[in-house]
Structures are given as C-alpha cells and as structure tokens.
Amino acid sequence: MEQHSVIIYILLAIVVTNLIRVTPMFFIKGQIKNRFVRSFLYYVPYVTLAVMTFPDMVMTTPTPLPGVIALLAGVVAAWFRLGLFPVAVICCIVTYLLI
Amino acid sequence: MVRNGTSDVLLGLRIGIPIAMGYLAVAFSLGIIAAKAGLTAPEGFLSSFFTRASAGEYGTYMLVAAQAAYVEVVAMCLVANLRYMLMSAALSQKIAPGTSWLHRILMACCVTDEIFGISIAHPGYTPPAYTYAAALLSSLFWAMGCAGGIIAGSLLPQPMVTALSMSLYGMFLAIILPPARSDRHVLYALVASFVLSGLCAVAPVVSGWSSGMRTVVLTIVISAVAAWLKPVRTEGDGAA
Numbered sequence: 460m461e462q463h464s465v466i467i468y469i470l471l472a473i474v475v476t477n478l479i480r481v482t483p484m485f486f487i488k489g490q491i492k493n494r495f496v497r498s499f500l501y502y503v504p505y506v507t508l509a510v511m512t513f514p515d516m517v518m519t520t521p522t523p524l525p526g527v528i529a530l531l532a533g534v535v536a537a538w539f540r541l542g543l544f545p546v547a548v549i550c551c552i553v554t555y556l557l558i
Numbered sequence: 559m560v561r562n563g564t565s566d567v568l569l570g571l572r573i574g575i576p577i578a579m580g581y582l583a584v585a586f587s588l589g590i591i592a593a594k595a596g597l598t599a600p601e602g603f604l605s606s607f608f609t610r611a612s613a614g615e616y617g618t619y620m621l622v623a624a625q626a627a628y629v630e631v632v633a634m635c636l637v638a639n640l641r642y643m644l645m646s647a648a649l650s651q652k653i654a655p656g657t658s659w660l661h662r663i664l665m666a667c668c669v670t671d672e673i674f675g676i677s678i679a680h681p682g683y684t685p686p687a688y689t690y691a692a693a694l695l696s697s698l699f700w701a702m703g704c705a706g707g708i709i710a711g712s713l714l715p716q717p718m719v720t721a722l723s724m725s726l727y728g729m730f731l732a733i734i735l736p737p738a739r740s741d742r743h744v745l746y747a748l749v750a751s752f753v754l755s756g757l758c759a760v761a762p763v764v765s766g767w768s769s770g771m772r773t774v775v776l777t778i779v780i781s782a783v784a785a786w787l788k789p790v791r792t793e794g795d796g797a798a
Contacts, residue, residue: 462625462660463622463625463626463628463719465595465596465597465601465622466601467573467607467628468598468618468621468622468628468631469601469604469605469618471628471631471635472605472609472615472631472635472668473605473608473609474770475631475635475639475735476609476610476611476614476630476635476639476642476717477608477609477637477666477667479639479640479643479645479646479671480635480639480640480642480645480646480666480667481646481663481666481667482643482665483643483644483646483647483650484646484650484662484663484666487795494789494790495786495789496589497644497784497789497790498785498788498789498790499781499782499785500640500641500644500692501642501785502638502744502747502780502785503637503641503777503781503782504613504639504641504734504739505734505738505744505747505748505751506731506747506748506751506776506777506780506781507613507638507640507773507777508613508730508733508734509730509734509747509748509751509755510733510751510755510772510773510776510777510780511613511616511638511714511730511733511766511773512727512730512752513751513752513755514754514755514756514759515620515769516727517725517728518759519724519727519783520724522655522719523789526724527742529724529727529728530727530731531726533727533731533732534727534735534798535729537728537731537732537734537735538689538735538736539587539738540736541732541765542628542732543584543728543729543732543733544578544580545732546608546728546731546732547583547584547587547724547725547726547727547729547731547732548560548728550724550725550727550728551679551721551722551724551725552729553720554619554720554721554724555562555717555718555720557688558717558720558721
C-alpha cells in the first residue's frame with residue numbers, strides 16, 4: 460500500500476476547516492431556527508472532546524494506571540474550575556511522577 | 559466599514575495578547591502529538607497557522623499517525639469543527655451591512671473559540687480590523703507553539719514527552735467539565751461519551767474501526783440522541 464502524503468492530509472484539514480467557517484456566511488441569514496439542529500450543535504463540542512479524551516488519555520501512558528490517575532486528577536481539577544492551564548499542568552505532573 | 563482602522567488594530571492586538579499566550583501553551587502539546595505523526599516543524603507551523611482548531615488538528619494528526627484514508631480526515635474535520643459553523647452564523651450578525659464579501663469570508667476564517675468570543679463581545683458591529691489583529695497575533699503564536707512542540711518533542715526524554723502530551727487532554731477536560739456542572743444534560747452527554755467511547759475501543763467489530771471513524775460516529779450519534787431527548791431552550795449557542 461502506498462504511503463499517504465502528510466501535505467495532502469494537512470491541505471484537506473485546512474480546506475475543510477475553513478470551509479466550515481465560511482459556509483454560514485453564504486447560507487445562513489439570521490439565527491438558526493430549527494430546535495433540533497441548534498441542540499445538536501450545542502452538544503457536539505462537548506461530546507467530541509469527551510470521546511477524544513477517553514480512552515485515548517489512558518492509552519497514552521506505557522501502562523493504563525498512570526493514565527487513569529491523571530484522568531481522575533484532571534476531572535477533579537476541571538470540575539472545580541481550576542482553568543485550562545492549571546488542569547493541563549496537573550495532568551502532566553501526575554503522569555510524569557507515575558511513569 | 560472600518561471607521562477608525564488604527565485604533566481597531568491596536569485594540570485587537572491588545573486583546574489578542576492573553577489569547578496568544580494561552581495558544582502558545584496549548585499548541586506546544588499539540589506539536590508533540592504532531593511530531594509523533596511525523597510532521598516537520600514547518601509543516602506543523604503552516605498546518606496550525608491555517609487550521610487553528612485544537613480538536614480538529616489533534617484528530618487530524620492522530621489520523622496522519624495511523625495513515626488513515628483521506629476521507630476520514632474530511633469527516634473528522636467536519637465533526638470536530640462543527641461548532642465553528644454555529645459561531646460563524648452568529649458572527650455574521652455582528653458584521654455591518656454593506657461590508658464586502660471578502661471581509662465576511664476573512665472574518666469567518668478567523669473564527670476560533672476565543673476569537674469568536676472577543677468578536678461577539680465587541681459592542682455594536684465588529685470592525686474587521688479588530689478581529690484580524692487579534693486573530694493574526696494569536697494564530698502566529700499558535701503556529702509557533704506547534705512548531706516548538708514538534709522540535710522539543712524530538713529533543714526531550716520520552717517520559718517527559720508522554721507527560722507533556724497529556725496536557726492537551728487536560729485542557730479538553732477543563733473545557734468540557736465546568737459547563738457540565740451548570741447543565742446536567744451536558745453532564746449526562748459526557749458520561750455517555752466516556753462510557754460508549756471506552757466500550758467501542760474494546761468491542762468487537764467497532765474496535766476494528768480507526769479511532770477517527772469512532773470519534774465521528776460516536777459524536778454524531780450521542781449528540782443527536784442528546785438533542786432529541788433534551789433539546790436546548792430558546793437562547794444560548796454552542797460556544798464551548
């Protein structure tokens with residue numbers, strides 16, 4: 460099987476991501492009225508980030524346990540609204556101390 | 559439509575500084591992941607400068623690492639960045655009537671969670687120069703952070719690289735959990751996401767799919783079910 464090109468992956472990501480941004484300027488006049496579409500778009504960012512975080516976070520460490528503990532520490536820190544940077548630092552430190 | 563161009567630029571640059579600092583840190587951990595996928599520093603710089611999407615870029619680099627099909631990158635970018643569509647729709651309301659199409663398109667391209675936030679917060683119609691200044695400054699730092707992460711990723715010892723690559727997940731957690739405290743339907747959606755995502759990683763058949771494919775399918779299914787069971791009330795948008 461032939462190797463895929465990094466450049467093509469990058470170009471696709473650039474084109475698709477920016478098309479998503481530009482499309483509403485052409486097609487949407489005013490607010491989106493459909494309740495289901497609005498609700499769907501409301502949940503998408505949370506669900507997609509959650510799905511990307513687990514189980515990937517646990518599979519990043521050489522064995523799952525440090526990943527699980529870092530995940531729990533991150534969840535607690537984020538729950539108490541410590542902010543993006545502190546939560547990230549806590550996950551890094553916990554992982555580093557355990558691996 | 560730019561009434562007082564210079565002051566709009568200065569205001570945009572000033573508000574862009576804290577955003578740029580945050581971007582530098584996030585993009586650094588993104589760069590470590592991009593390095594694992596085999597990107598060079600210039601590739602990471604250009605990719606980050608023109609994409610400017612943490613979740614979308616992370617998904618893309620994971621797919622590059624897996625040498626996934628190109629169509630999976632398209633599907634991943636569509637789903638991971640769907641919220642930008644909503645943000646652009648909202649931003650279109652903040653652009654003065656009579657503004658040229660070129661400005662509308664360029665302003666839409668500037669949309670990230672943070673740039674959208676500061677553009678919407680501008681009183682009255684948002685001058686394009688203000689958005690451009692903040693977006694350009696923060697994008698440069700975003701791209702430099704990614705390139706820096708790619709370079710550092712190959713120099714630092716392995717345990718440190720593993721630890722640093724956890725920071726992106728930490729930031730994802732910091733984005734999704736605080737809203738779950740105030741909206742329990744978001745909390746239910748998150749719990750369902752974690753459980754189903756974990757199950758799908760080990761379940762027969764589904765675990766054979768690429769992680770990008772699983773992300774896309776799970777996001778669409780869980781968000782659709784959540785929207786169907788618990789539709790949002792009249793106000794509020796999807797800005798995370």
